[in-house]
Amino acid sequence: MKVSDHKNAQLIEEAKATLINNDLGGYTVPTHGLYPFQWNWDSAIVALGWLPFDEPRAWEETTSLLSAQWQTGMVPHVVFHQQSDTYFPGPDIWGVKNELDSTSITQPPVLASVIKILYEETKDRALADSQIKTIIPQLIHSHLWWYKHRDPENTGLVVSYHPWESGMDNSPAWDDALEAVPCIDWEYTRRDTSHIDASERPHKKEYDRFLYLVDFFRKMNFDDTLIYQDCPYRVNDVSIISILHRATKDLLWLCEKTGVDNEQTEYLKERLNLTASAMNKLWCAKTNMFHSFDTRSNSLCQARTSAGLLPFFAGLVNEQQATPLISVLDNWLEHSQFAISSTHPEDPNYEPQRYWRGPIWLHVNWMIMLGLKDYGFSTQAERITDGSRACIYASGFNESFHAETGARSGGADFSWTAAMGLYWLL
Template sequence: MSLEREAIRILRANDRGGFTIPTAGLYPFQWLWDAGFSALGWMKFDEARAWQEFERLFEGQWANGMLPHIVFHRPEATYFPGPDRWGTRHTPPTSGITQPPVVASFVRMMLEQAEDQTLAQTKARALYPKILAYHRWFKRERDPANTGLTNTFHPWETGADNSPAWDEALARVPVDPTLPPYTRRDTSHVDPSQRPHQAEYDRYLSLLEVYKRCDYDQLRLHRECPFRVVSLIIDCVLHRANRDLAWLSARFGFGDETEIAGWLEASQGAIEALWDEEAGLYYNYDRVQDAPIRVGTSASFLPLYAGTSSPQRAHRLVRTLESWAEQVRYLVPSTDPGHPSYEPQRYWRGPVWAIMNYLIAQGFAEYGYPEAAERIHQDTLKLAELSGFSEYYHPTTGAGLGGGEFSWTAAMALWWEVSPWAH
């Protein structure tokens, strides 16, 4: 079976009536940034279904504009923590944190490449006010001091849950002595050697209790949450999404470009302040310690996707990527393979992720490095050919890791194969 046919089969198998689960069992609900990548995949063979992915996602949007990272459209027993543990009192039930805000950028990509322009324009226009409300929430409640960078209060929000970048900040989170007992479900689906450690999970759930005690009040979390970091994934994806939101505003005549331009002006310089000249990388930032987190990760390349980087820094990033490539077979490992915390098969501590590869490659292509972009593209396709559409891959052996028949990996094969560089 061709990669394209298999990818289509997986998306159809993971369709739950207008929303796509990442994979059966392990992740049986709708996740925010997974939905965005899945929509790109659907766009290649069923445009109406692609737009429906976002419509179902926004069923979970809160009144304050926040878009949660999970929408629990219907009960499933195979995942923890479920809606009861979150206790968000939303209908449909949702989690209480967000995830990288890819929606505006992907809506623009889909609109630009749609064959059915009438449908695309109708759907994108209807989604625009909801996306704007989401971005205003980020600015108002995650960057109230207008630093240009957002505070992130939980590793799960970053998308890169157990990245070594969060080790120190997470270790400072006290385990809640009243933490209700729980049974993890993930390690019944996936080898524990490929998943976060139990000590990390205790702290993830302790942070959830902090959220609940604050009644999900973001301004209280700025004061009371023990985990406060700047995530390159969140801030670079948001900067790019704000650029694309301004484009959508102008395209449809909504007139919000000036407001969005203010956000972009603040985040442009703030992201660039995360650059480390000696390392040739951008670093995440620990807001509690007020210091950079000196761990190279795949997110370190995302200022190219954001479009904030200078040509000189882009050139340094190419050199850094080349040094990583000398240490692994497949790009891009999620952690610098020369770092002591690098673990090539454990979740976000080393494996290759197709979706990160797409964002990174797009950045390199737009900065005039098509060879680097195409190397990443070809490595991603080789991994799918070698090990199927896995959640993530071993950067040396190419073995498939995590969940199998994974929607966003399949979606990337469809979208990226046909249209290597969106715009």
């Protein structure tokens, strides 16, 4: 379904206004109140939203994020550019002492894939050429960090230390792995549930463990080696692995276009091969899809989540896996007139309105859609595009959408949804 041209033009104006209103000068907050800082993968997606109407601002979104890159190469999950007491936990709890305040973890590295799009689609070539020169070394630094620090044993599969790193905070995929994490022993006041109804947010038992991990990183002095050894939560997240893989390919494409060819790019190519040869570990022949892997209990994470479809985005689905995985996806889509929900509707932990346990997230659908196109599954790619657009028609630019009704779930006036509208759907 498509709405009238008039209605579409109106939605485009609303989407632009959402970004402009969430712009705090060089970076865009996901939404005011609930998320008042710069988030890593949000900013990458948001840059795509700026692109059609303000190219310099699109690039600036990415450079402001990269300005917080750690000396190690890590690009943090949140950059606390200014103070705000509407969010918890703030910089005092994270305890990072860098020039720019940030959290001590990262988020799915979709940035290089976005930069490739910016580079290809920016009309002002002088702008693109000048930006890319400084950005490529920063991206290389970040990707080397991922592979060296998050896969020090060269298994081919990087690890994540916190559900917030996955960007899919309370996904049922993390339930068992999180259960093994102790709870913190101090009192705290959450801020999220003063903005959004608790029925749409993670439970306290999850927050208690989220915060234990935050404390743990600080106690380890943010030392990657110590954290790798002792972190009670250590997961091969299939979403991060897939996004990183695609982003590394996109980064190498950028390097080739701009004549960067050195030991580091050779190393990244080797890493791509290593990951491709390790992916079978994440395939489950019972569910016919990919799952994350808990390296502490040595077992696959049980839940069937949309992350398990992201290997399409990475080109990491082999010939034998593609057909059964497409059947899973077809069945998934039969449950809703909208798009892919974050958890499969037949999964016992599916909750259609609770954050990453059911609602539809448009940027995840966009990545799955791109992957399906690459594999030639154009019918499914179109179906996901239409269903994603239907979410915006149903309730606007929300953080996410109720998996069955398309109603608002989470925050309103949300930047990445407006960006997906502007770049992809409207």
